[in-house]
Structure formats: C-alpha cells, structure tokens
Amino acid sequence: YLSPFDEATAHVIDGGYGVFRGEGNTLSPIDVNGYFDSWEDGKESDMRNHSGIGVLYEYVTTQLGFSGFDAGKTMALASFADQFPPEDHFPVPEDHQSSIWLEYRPLVNWIRDNLPKFDASIEEKGAEALLVPFWVNLARQAQELLEKDVLFLTEKAIEKVGSRNLAYSGGVALSCITNRKIFDAGLADNIFVQPSSSDEGIPLGCALMGYYEEGGQNRTVMENSYLGRSGDPSTIPSVIEENGFEYRETTPTEVAKLIAEGNIIGRI
Template sequence: MLVLGLHKDPWHNTGACAVREDGGKFSIAMLSEERLDRLKDSRAFPHHSAMACLREVGAHAPEECDSIILDHIVNKSDWRKDQFRRSCSNVNFLAEVDQSKIEMINHHLAHACSVFYSSPFSEAAVLVVDGRGSDRETQSLFHATEDGIRLITSTSKIGIGLLYAAVTQAIKFGLLQEGKTMGLAPFGKTNSQLFNFGGRFDGIVTDYEGFCIDGSYDIAHSYEPLDSFEKKADAAFAVQAECERAMLHLARFAKEQTGAKYLCITGGVALNSVSNYRILESGLFEDIFINPAASDTGIPLGCALYGYYTKGGRVREEISPYLGPTYSDAQIEDAINRFDGYEIVRASAVDRAIDLLAANKIVARFEGRSEMGPRALGHRSILMSPLLAENKDVLNARVKFRESFRPFAPIVLEDRASEFFEIDRPCPYMLLIPPVRKEMRSVVPAITHVDGTARLQTVTRERNGNLYDILQVFGERTGVPVLLNTSFNIANEPIVESPVDAIKCFMGTDIDALLIEDILLLKI
C-alpha cells in the first residue's frame, strides 16, 4: 500500500507525506515545500516535496499511489468546480493519476489524524484549535480510539486562534508570527485600558466576534495605539493570558464530553507551549500529546495517516519526528567540495565540536533526516553554551538577526531534566514551557526567559542518537548537560534542508563551525 498526503491551500505551509507498507515493512517521509523552494511558509503546490517523499519510500511517480489524500480549506464545492484540479494540472503532477484515487478530507480531521496516529495513546480526546478549517471551523473536538476518530462537535465562531492572530498583527508582527507574540508576552503587564476581548465561552465556542473582523484579522474597535514597546508587550501579555484561559476552558470541555484519560492538542494554537503547560499543570488529564508539526505543516502527515489507517493499514506504527529525505555520503561530500573557506576535520570531529561548545563557540549541526514542523529538534540546529547570559545577544548579533526579546530554547538529557526544570515527564518536541528551577536560573541564563521559563526539549539516546552523546560529554566537561538550541536558519528563511543549504547558511553567517554528520567544518 502506498498513500500520498498533500496539503495545498490558498494560505501557507504546503507540503507532502508518503506512507508505504510493503511486505510488512512500514516506511514514511514528510516534508514542507518551503524546505525545498526556500520560501518561508511557502504557498506553492507541493510538487517538489511530494517527489522527495515518494523517492524516500521507494516510489517514483504519483501514479504508483493507491490513494492520494488532500484536505480542503475554503470549502469542498470549490474543488468540485475544478479549482484544485486546475492547480494540479498547472504543474502536471496529478495529470496521469486515476481520479478515483484522489480523496478530499476535512482540514480539522487531517489535524486530528496527524496528532492521534503519531501519539502513544490508544484512546484520547483530540482538540483542534486553529484559524480556519474546511467549512470555516475554528475549533473542533474529536474522540479518537483504535477504531477511528469521531467528531463530537465543532464551531465556526471566531476563536482564540483568530484573536491571537489579530493582536499579533496589531503589534505589527505580521501574518504567521504568533510565536513572536508569545515570546513578547512575559515583558508585559495587565493593562485594563488596552483591550476588552469580550470572549463568550460555551462548550467548544470561545467567541470573539465582537472584537475581530473575520478574514482581515483587524481589530474591530478602537484602542490605544500600540506605539511603544511597553504597549506592544502589554497587548501580547493580554492575548497570551486570554489564550491560556480559553485553552483551559476547551480542555475542561473535552474532559467532560469524552471522559478520556489523555488529550491530544493540535492546530496552530497547539504551538503555544505556555498554554500546553497550563493544561498539563491543571491535572485534567493524565498526560497530553502535541505533535511537533501541530500547525498546517502537519496536515500532509494527517492526510497520509488517514488514508493508511482507513484503507487497510495494520498495527499503529511509531512515528519519528525525523521524516525528511535521506542524504547519502556522496551527496554530503559533493556539497563539502562545492565550497571553500574552511578546514575539514574528519578524525574525532564530534569531540572537536564539543570542545568548541565548551569554549563558548557557535556550532551548527546537520544530521540525518530533517525534523517535521517549525522547530529544530537537533538535526538542523545551531548549538551554543547556555552558561553565559550574553550568549543570547551574541547569537542574535552574529547569526539569527531577530528581535532581542525572543528566547532561545534548551535541550537537556531527559534523565537529568528534573534537576534543571520543573518537569516530571519527557518533553521531546519543545511544546511545553516549564519553569527553570530557581537555583538553576543563574547556571543556565542563556536559555532562561525573562519570566523564568524555558521551551524545553528532552533528549534520549534512543530517540536522538548522537545528540544525546554530545549533551552527555558537554555535561561531563562543564557539569551542565544542557545546551542552547535554535533552528539552523536566519530570520525570514526556512530551516536548512540539504547539505548545500547547511553549508551556505554556515558560510553566510558568523557560525564558528558546522558538524555535518561526522565531519566538522571549521572556518579558516
């Protein structure tokens, strides 16, 4: 069986996922189009990512697929009018495919499939919270079991996702920049003169219709101009507090409606790691799970897994976060030989890289298949010591070129995470923000945010391979098994994908060294 999941809508984050079962062997690949066309949040038809995913699972053309699953955003009738078919024919991608193999599914159902079928749970409540879905849904609740995923209720009322987007744009951060608002929020304070959101909560509804104008995301009433850093921070503080309030309400509703022990959260709002931690901390559920591609980057995964499990797929398979294409040794060597300006270190390269980190140098890391979603999980990462507070500013000035208020995330050995952070369970995908223990905030100041928290990734050898060894040896040398980890890119560019992308970014910035698999590149 070969299933191809595609996401192509009028908005953003197009991509593909291929799932194959052949002779009992399960294989999967997933990639966002932006990683190949190098356009941040790409809207292009996912032709290149689809072909890369098909090749990764041993196929060569979409005609080989048993099923091709897509989501629909605006409404299904537009596709019936051949709008989508024309889009496909423009790139001649599905021209030879038997049209009976193509199926369109609801956008929120695709979200639900992406999170539940990649979770460790056999039964769970599934909350989908985003901007807009297929038939204008903003928030949906599903109940998922091994027998399938059933919609309980949904709403098209303006929800917390659209509110957060509206305030983000009022702050002048622009489309799809809600992560900046979350980072700015701890710098703000309660300002009763600024906003009155007027949210009405009723079941799955958190309605802000009196505040937002749908579609344009403009603020629908007058307010004080956000003409200073302090007012922007107060606005971010306000919408973050409202987000936490709304998400806790939705979590309680999910518990009441399903009685489930476990909760899956997905949709763009599920990237709000602060709200996720509040839900976990509430004790409503024994555990929660958020897929690292919770935003629309995960829709192709949901489409492909929907097709796989509804059309004959067998036992649930464990889904790694590292689903990008494989790059051969020959491709890596070819990329290294294309450029100059660096020393090539092959012997004891990893040890040399750890020496550099311990000496407070900036080291980029390229390993294996790229991670899904918008956050680097060690395979396409820039690493630095967390021990000096000024490293945040150093990294910003030399490499990232982003706003100074935005925090950097830590990675930590999972078996030692509770020594440094107030967390009692794995946190593998940077989707929870626990407090840094008070006595450790001066030890790891580069990854401690202004409110004393950190967006955490816990690392194991089984899940993260050599990254665990790097952390362990760094910990032996410094006494602190923690590293600062940020995505391997510069502002307004996608995370690097290929070896060539990695070396271009390395040479175009002030990164000190690049560890590309087991080869270290040191600038001359």
C-alpha cells in the same frame, strides 16, 4: 493517529475547533466547528463556522507587525510583561466562556477599527520599539486570553471523552507555554502534541485518515517534523571552513550563558 496512545481525547484548537474520541485507528467526532461540517455532542449539526481563539491570536500578531505565521514572537513579546504595569487594550465579553463555541470575529473587527498597528519601518528603533508598555500589554492580554481559553476548552473536551490521554493539535497547540499550563493544571495525565500542528499538518491528517479508513493498521509515533536528510557530522568542519566562518567547540552551559547575555549564536 500519530500519538502513542491506544485511546485518547483528540483535541484541535485554532480558528476552528474539534473534539474526537480516539480508539485504536478510529476517530469519532464529538464536537466539531470547521469550514465544511460541524458536529455537536456526537451528532451532525448545521452550526455555522465560528472564529476561535486562534483567529484572535493571529490577528493580534499581525497588529504587532509580524506575519500571521509568527505567533511565537507574540508569545515571546508577552514575556516582557513583568517589566510594565498591566493594562488591557481590548474588551473581552464577561460571558465569552458561556459556551465552548467561542466567537472572536466581532472582537477582531473591534481591534482592527480601534487599535493602531505597529510598523517597524517607520520606527527609529525598528522592531525594538515594540518593547514599550502598549505593545507588550497587547501581546500579554492575547497570551493570557489564549491560555485561559485553552484550559477551559481542554477541560471540557476531556470531560466529554473521558480519556486523560490528550492528543492535541491545531495552530494553538504550538504555544509551548500554554501546553505546560495544561499539564500543570492536572487536566491530563499524558499529552502528545502533533509536531506539525498548524495548517501545514492538514495534508498529513487527510492522508492518515484515508489510510486508516481504507483498512490500514500500522501505527507510528511522530516525534518530530524534520523529514529531510540529516547531515553527516564529519563534513561540518569542511563546510564551515569553505564558507570562511570561524568556529570552536562549546558546551550547552556556555551556549545558555551567551544567550542569557543577549548574544545570537549559530550552533551545529
């Protein structure tokens, strides 16, 4: 509904899974596996709910000591993998991609029963203690599995719908590294990621679905999820000075250099 496309493969990946054909203001279910109803090959199905790759990735995130909403930190931790020899820590069934209906609940249970959970409060170095081979490799393995599954599922979805315009959402869609790999793999000509792609976007989707099913016609492209008031640039210096902060003007080049050196900056 919020993409710039007149027709598209609408794809949702998280704990559940969905593929829809998008045409104008209508969405037709092709494959759906969720909590309330399921579809397979365009027909209603009584298939039970599966726990997809989003469930596994979120669980690994909590094993690393983060909140379930901090999946971006798992993605960041995985980026340190080039500093350590690769070593896998959980078993992935060789045939796990034999179907689009991925089921990760047994693997989540295995990780719960067999792998330790990081606790920054008992580590002398706090969260920095994550930067060791075990935890980095745990994040790396989850990230690699996520990327492999997303490419597999996206290819199957586009094959079924037939449109190379990809409108993509679900918590997994917030993995920017994975999204780049979809594009690099040549699976889609155009990609739109709904900015509020995780569970917070569900009420938005429900409202839009109701609007269009009741005959609404207006379409708008959602470019970001920042819906509050924008600040007045002229008030920024006075606000900073009132709070006793020092500041100076800078450039994107200087900011990039400071970040590359490991600094934390506040920029307005």
